[in-house]
Amino acid sequence: MVISVSETFVHNSPCSQKLDRQQEEIKNLVMQLIEKNGLNPDQVKWNNGSLELQKSNNLKLHSLMLQMEELGLDLKMTKQTLIEIC
Numbered sequence: 001m002v003i004s005v006s007e008t009f010v011h012n013s014p015c016s017q018k019l020d021r022q023q024e025e026i027k028n029l030v031m032q033l034i035e036k037n038g039l040n041p042d043q044v045k046w047n048n049g050s051l052e053l054q055k056s057n058n059l060k061l062h063s064l065m066l067q068m069e070e071l072g073l074d075l076k077m078t079k080q081t082l083i084e085i086c
Contacts, residue, residue: 003083010076023049030068037064 035041043054065075
């Protein structure tokens with residue numbers, strides 16, 4: 001049995017300059033920011049338009065989110081805890 005607990009936060013960017021880009025352009029931009037922030041691109045998994053990081057430093061992740069916000073991207077973050085009962 002698996003118990004899943006999720007919290008979702010939606011943050012709309014206050015930036016007046018919204019990006020009007022295609023999904024592939026945004027994906028490439030996010031990957032550039034991931035590498036710039038020192039996150040390991042090998043631990044990044046794209047799943048139907050969703051980005052999954054296997055593990056990360058919270059400070060680097062927060063910095064990444066702030067940089068995406070500066071570019072006018074709206075963010076939705078879901079924190080999930082899975083508890084497996086064996």
